[in-house]
Amino acid sequence: MMSRTLTLCCLLGLALPALAELGWWRSAQFYQIYPRSFKDSDGDGIGDLEGITQQLSYLKEIGVTATWLSPIFTSPMADFGYDVADFYNIDPMFGTMEDFDKLLARANQLNIKIILDFVPNHSSDECDWFIRSAAGEEEYKDFYVWHTGKVVNGIRQPPTNWISVFRGSQWTWHEGRQAYYLHQFLAKQPDLNYRNPKVVEAMKDVLRFWLRKGVYGFRIDAVPHVFEIAPDKDGNYPDEPRNEYVSDPEDYSYLQHIYTTNQPETIDLVYQFREVIEEMNAELGGDDRVLLTEAYAPLDVLMQYYGNATHNGSQIPFNFELISNLNINSNAYQYSELVHNWLDNMPEGQSANWVLGNHDQSRIGSRLGADRIDSINMLLLTLPGISVTYQGEELGMTDVWISWEDTIDPQACQSNPNEYERLTRDPVRTPFQWNDQPLAGFTTGSETWLPVASDYKLVNVKRERGIPLSHLNIYKQLRTLRDLPTLKHGDATVNAIGPNVLAIKRSLQGEKSYITIINLSDDVESVNLDAVFAGLTAELKYVVVSEKSLRRKDDVTFANSVLLMPKEGVVLATV
Ligand SMILES: *[C@@H]1O[C@H](CO)[C@@H](O)[C@H](O)[C@H]1NC(C)=O
Ligand SMILES: *[C@@H]1O[C@H](CO)[C@@H](O)[C@H](O)[C@H]1NC(C)=O
Numbered sequence: 001m002m003s004r005t006l007t008l009c010c011l012l013g014l015a016l017p018a019l020a021e022l023g024w025w026r027s028a029q030f031y032q033i034y035p036r037s038f039k040d041s042d043g044d045g046i047g048d049l050e051g052i053t054q055q056l057s058y059l060k061e062i063g064v065t066a067t068w069l070s071p072i073f074t075s076p077m078a079d080f081g082y083d084v085a086d087f088y089n090i091d092p093m094f095g096t097m098e099d100f101d102k103l104l105a106r107a108n109q110l111n112i113k114i115i116l117d118f119v120p121n122h123s124s125d126e127c128d129w130f131i132r133s134a135a136g137e138e139e140y141k142d143f144y145v146w147h148t149g150k151v152v153n154g155i156r157q158p159p160t161n162w163i164s165v166f167r168g169s170q171w172t173w174h175e176g177r178q179a180y181y182l183h184q185f186l187a188k189q190p191d192l193n194y195r196n197p198k199v200v201e202a203m204k205d206v207l208r209f210w211l212r213k214g215v216y217g218f219r220i221d222a223v224p225h226v227f228e229i230a231p232d233k234d235g236n237y238p239d240e241p242r243n244e245y246v247s248d249p250e251d252y253s254y255l256q257h258i259y260t261t262n263q264p265e266t267i268d269l270v271y272q273f274r275e276v277i278e279e280m281n282a283e284l285g286g287d288d289r290v291l292l293t294e295a296y297a298p299l300d301v302l303m304q305y306y307g308n309a310t311h312n313g314s315q316i317p318f319n320f321e322l323i324s325n326l327n328i329n330s331n332a333y334q335y336s337e338l339v340h341n342w343l344d345n346m347p348e349g350q351s352a353n354w355v356l357g358n359h360d361q362s363r364i365g366s367r368l369g370a371d372r373i374d375s376i377n378m379l380l381l382t383l384p385g386i387s388v389t390y391q392g393e394e395l396g397m398t399d400v401w402i403s404w405e406d407t408i409d410p411q412a413c414q415s416n417p418n419e420y421e422r423l424t425r426d427p428v429r430t431p432f433q434w435n436d437q438p439l440a441g442f443t444t445g446s447e448t449w450l451p452v453a454s455d456y457k458l459v460n461v462k463r464e465r466g467i468p469l470s471h472l473n474i475y476k477q478l479r480t481l482r483d484l485p486t487l488k489h490g491d492a493t494v495n496a497i498g499p500n501v502l503a504i505k506r507s508l509q510g511e512k513s514y515i516t517i518i519n520l521s522d523d524v525e526s527v528n529l530d531a532v533f534a535g536l537t538a539e540l541k542y543v544v545v546s547e548k549s550l551r552r553k554d555d556v557t558f559a560n561s562v563l564l565m566p567k568e569g570v571v572l573a574t575v
């Protein structure tokens with residue numbers, strides 16, 4: 001039948017029905033791979049592209065729709081790849097362009113979409129553009145932000161008091177050009193000048209290049225830092241005001257960053273990047289391509305990233321409400337409020353997204369409590385919209401303590417032995433734990449770039465596959481639920497039931513309702529769900545339980561008295 005229809009279509013010269021899946025991302029499962037730490041294929045102790053290709057089937061196993069890779073571009077690695085020297089090439093540490101093509105081909109076979117990390121704010125100082133700019137070449141001389149500084153009492157000083165995210169002045173003197181250049185991060189990361197239209201066009205070309213190769217979009221890094229305030233008519237910039245409560249003049253928090261972050265032009269740049277995405281959708285056809293934006297910004301600014309009346313923006317402005325504001329002592333009212341902050345303020349027709357872990361933040365188990373890992377994954381995967389999981393959170397990996405001597409994260413290394421633990425991101429970037437072999441099966445070599453967690457014999461993919469209620473298997477069960485129409489398209493009602501219990505109801509006309517309830521506390525109490533949610537059946541069935549549960553999957557309970565163990569989370573369904 002099928003083939004006859006096809007033949008007929010062809011005979012009549014009709015277009016085949018579109019196979020493109022528009023809006024695939026609206027309820028997708030995104031997974032962040034930190035390539036240095038995912039899988040090492042050649043024994044040098046550093047993860048690489050071939051390693052990722054080998055393990056893509058694992059992503060399929062846990063139901064990942066799309067994976068975004070932290071930077072893999074040519075880089076001197078002063079900031080682990082967030083200092084790009086060639087936006088058009090792969091760093092040899094990770095492999096070759098051929099390896100990348102193989103990764104894309106394998107991902108296509110498995111129907112997993114590859115998203116790249118795009119670092120627009122700056123390049124490496126070893127980037128050809130910077131070298132030409134520093135040399136004053138006409139085409140490139142305004143590719144970066146240069147200023148000759150000011151002279152006070154006969155002494156040359158940087159043009160402003162601006163402080164780098166990684167401590168110290170944002171301005172570094174360049175002998176060759178005889179001027180200061182701006183860098184919001186390391187001196188090895190000069191900021192590109194987005195007030196130069198040539199820079200904007202050059203970066204759009206970078207996007208086009210990778211989209212034509214077959215990636216499905218970008219996660220755009222550190223968007224709020226892209227623009228600084230425009231210089232005045234004399235080419236000068238204003239100083240930023242102080243934060244009186246901070247005394248260390250080298251520390252980023254010493255100043256209020258009103259002129260170097262979240263400038264209004266940023267939003268428009270995101271809209272322009274989205275136009276490139278649409279232009280490429282039209283050129284290449286097939287499934288939608290997406291923009292994910294990383295911005296730690298006020299909620300009203302984040303909502304503008306989605307778009308306005310006349311322009312579309314980022315489909316996925318990362319929602320950091322939960323990651324930034326929850327801590328181990330947060331109560332259910334706070335959880336509920338943070339969830340509502342996004343759902344209630346999001347523009348109509350957009351999709352919510354939920355981020356609870358990434359390469360810059362302490363692990364979920366370390367931040368919110370190891371005994372809440374399953375509950376937090378239940379929250380992440382049953383809230384409406386897009387979920388984003390950082391590698392290893394599905395296994396319940398926790399922070400690895402690393403001494404000052406062994407610390408390599410530049411954000412921490414630029415501080416001191418007393419401060420580094422607050423700043424270091426090494427503990428969340430340790431090698432992925434595949435099995436109980438030496439070095440957790442991450443490498444065949446004898447050492448790794450960061451130490452492997454000492455708990456790897458207990459926390460690893462191989463072992464957790466064999467334990468019915470392991471973190472991994474609960475994660476997989478939750479993933480399966482997400483294919484149900486109720487979880488894909490249903491409404492969500494989120495409520496705190498007292499300070500200790502958070503409840504989420506998902507419902508859809510004509511379908512079963514699903515209720516996630518999480519006990520954040522250490523006390524036992526029973527809840528009456530009928531008092532919180534309308535339209536439940538008298539009895540509810542357990543759909544996902546955790547290792548803390550006394551109940552089994554498919555057991556039933558009365559909706560008006562559901563008992564939860566300390567820190568237990570479960571998913572129930574109407575019958
Ligand atoms: C929407 O964004 C565009 C592009 O940045 C801007 O020109 C326009 O004024 C905005 N419209 C509204 C209603 O804010
Ligand atoms: C935004 O994107 C949607 C979906 O692709 C499209 O229907 C709509 O026309 C776009 N809106 C604007 C203002 O471009």
Ligand SMILES: *[C@@H]1O[C@H](CO)[C@@H](O)[C@H](O)[C@H]1NC(C)=O
Binds near residue numbers: 500524565566
């Ligand atoms: C949550 O656990 C605490 C501590 O064991 C207990 O007092 C409380 O009753 C539990 N909550 C529910 C809804 O079961």
Ligand SMILES: CC(=O)N[C@H]1CO[C@H](CO)[C@@H](O)[C@@H]1O
Binds near residue numbers: 189360
């Ligand atoms: C939030 C943040 O700062 N993210 C990235 C921004 O860019 C710097 C420098 O490239 C990275 O180190 C951060 O991870």
Ligand SMILES: [Ca+2]
Binds near residue numbers: 044
């Ligand atoms: Ca390697």
Ligand SMILES: [Ca+2]
Binds near residue numbers: 225226
């Ligand atoms: Ca900038």
